Amino acid sequence: MTIILIKILVAIGGSVAFGLAYWRRSQLVNLPEATASRLLLSAFVLCRLVPFVVIYVVLGLEPRSDVPVFYDSASHALRAEVVYRDFWSPYSPLFAYMTALPLVIWHSAKAIVLLMILMEGLAFWLTYRFYRPRRGGVAQLAGLLYLLLPAPLVFCVIGGQEDIWMWVFGALSLWVWSRRPDEFRLGLLMAVALLMTKALAVLIVAALFFWVRRPLRYVAGLSVVGLPGLVILYWLTGEGMLTPLMFANMPFAPNLPTVMAPFIGDFMPYAGTLSALGLLAVLAVSAYGGWQLRRKNEDYDRALPTLWVLCFGFMMFVHKSSFGNYAFIYLLPLSFGLIDWRDSQQVVVLLVLNALVTVQPSYWWKLGTPIYTSPDMLTNGQYLLEYVMEVGTVSSVAYFVWLAFRQATANRHRAKQRIAA
Known part of the structure; x- marks a missing residue:
């Protein structure tokens, strides 16, 4: 229960800090670039590195969540063992070897958390430096507000989550x-992302196929890296290479099926079919979004964040194996590339989503990962509270999916919405 209370405090504190910064948004937008850069660096140190030092060095706490799994697989990788054959890993084949690198210097699970913080910092720096010349002071505002959001802090520092790795490649x-x-070079980069992050990256790889003007060149780039990688992986591990797909049949929450479960009953007897339909729905919606963005000649700097939020937001909404931590996949591109910071409704929904996904996953695990297959289960007060958080999370995700879909399919002139304070 202690970790839940800590996350509640983080959600409240982060929301208050976010609100105060948003209230001063006009000053933030007009800061000189050098001053803004120093402010963002200070915010990153204060909101990521300082909590790391306090939690893991001063208090001496041990990492939780998925970090022990990362540490175990990284330790095996450090001994030059073969992933999927000699040790278990639910992630892409090179992920364990990447997470093994910091263990050379510091053989501790805490080194894995520090690596995750540095990877988020890299993703943030790449995104901010790219959008600052294009969006001006609005990028400064988006950057500071993102760093103050409670969910990324919890996902990265307390949870040691790796989902942000995909956006590093984005x-x-x-x-x-x-x-x-160049579609070929884009394909090369996305193939490396598939080998280094997680199987979910295939969704955005497929969506981009429908955006690029020369899809065969894109596929050629994917193949140059991807096909040799698959051949080597199969030669080394055989069917073990399918290990990352195992999570597709496991139910998590919240998502549309779990929210509907009290009314439709237990969906586990047809979980495989539901999983396949969810995957097909994500691929279809993402492909349609990519095609629409190509039809209106949307530039890549606007098309990618829109397609990214549409793809992974819809996955989080519709697939039964999605859970709150997946918001970490798209919060950074959502902040820099999609949200209109003049729209208070969008800002409020973003804050609500962050507060909910900060607390809900841990509360759900504490209750024993329940799936509410009957309305009678909701007579339990704790179950009802958690279910309300699920509904709020799914509704907030649906809002941003709708926002991304509208951006992808709107008339080009109407879609020229510029993010401003």
């Missing part, structure tokens, strides 16, 4: 494309 692709638009 942000890198913005830089690669801006220097020389």
